[in-house]
Amino acid sequence: MLPRTLTATLGLSVLAFSAQAEMAMPFALDWRFEGPSAPYFVAIEQGYFADAGLSVEITAGQGSLDAIPKVATGAFPVGFADINSLIKFLDQNPDAPVIGAMMVYDKPPFAIVGRRSLGVEVPSDLEGKTLGAPPPDGAFAQWPIFVAESGIDASTITIEPVGFPTREPSLAEGTVDAVTGFSFTSFLNTARLGVPEEDISVILMADHGVDLYGNVIIVNTDFAAENPEAVSAFLEAVAKGVVDTIADPAAAVAAIEPFNPAMDLELELRRLELALRDNIITEWVQAHGMGTIDPDRFANSLEQIRLTYEYQNEPEASLYFTDEFLPEGGFSLK
DSSP states (O other), rough: OOOOOEEEOOOOOOOOGGGGGTTOOEEESOSOOOOGHHHHHHHHHHHHHHHTTTTEEEEEESSTTTTHHHHHTTTTSEEEEEEHHHHHHHHHTTTOOOEEEEEESSSSSSEEEEEETTOOSSSSTTTTTEEOOOTOOTTTTGGHHHHHTTTGGGGGOEEEOHHHHHHHHHHHTTTTSSEEHHHHHHHHHHTTTTGGGGEEEEEEEEGGGGOOEEEEEEEEEEHHHHHHHHHHHHHHHHHHHHHHHHHHHHHHHHHHGGOOOOOOOOHHHHHHHHHHIIIIIOOOHHHHHOOOOOHHHHHHHHHHTTTTOSSSSSSOOGGGGGOSSSSSTOBBOO
């Protein structure tokens, strides 16, 4: 059975936080212990949290918004969540003490995954086709933005509601021409069903005008106000874990295995490689550092969200993200 909680009690650091040794920093993940979560396990394995005097507990989650209430209530000081869900949560709960502090998925994994043999390779190919979409799917939630930005004629596209368990099987069987989903998940699930990888097309919404960001490390603002150095040190340790993960993805995935023995190493390595390529190591990150955001893009993303959500309050970027705990220019991945 997949472990739900990983507790890593780390040793006293003589390098930092001498007065706050063994400071507890429980961390709420968005999902299971899979390939894309490797940097956090690398940070544990390599002692980066320990070097900062932090005692870290990593808990698996049940979805991209799962960590938000956990951090907002103070049950966890830090977590990992979809920033678009955070924006809506804070709009509905404006006094909640939670904010984004380090962008990880510069490009969100929201995607249309199709098959070239069924004629789907670029957005316009979807016209006249059938799109399989689970109604609660996070990628499908962005469909109106994708339609508006890509300029496709959605009236010619048949939306076929499918369940999560039948989404990729429907694509593999050809009963739908494409599906909405997270890029690395739907791609790999379809390939595992026997569809050749070269036949699978991935249309990242972020490559076609959707300016939304993806998952971000979030922090409880009450905790951060009392422990700003701890938050900065936590983020730095994560960044070191990312650098190591990029350098040796296979070793990074192996760092997860002790805590998820049933994990398919080959599958999770592939999932990690896709996440690194498509979501984390983007042109923006390579040029501007990891963790930061483009203010203009973020402002436009807040406007795009209006196509899928009616704000109760006028959105304000500073309510949802802060670079206060990041080094100037973000973290270098070199």
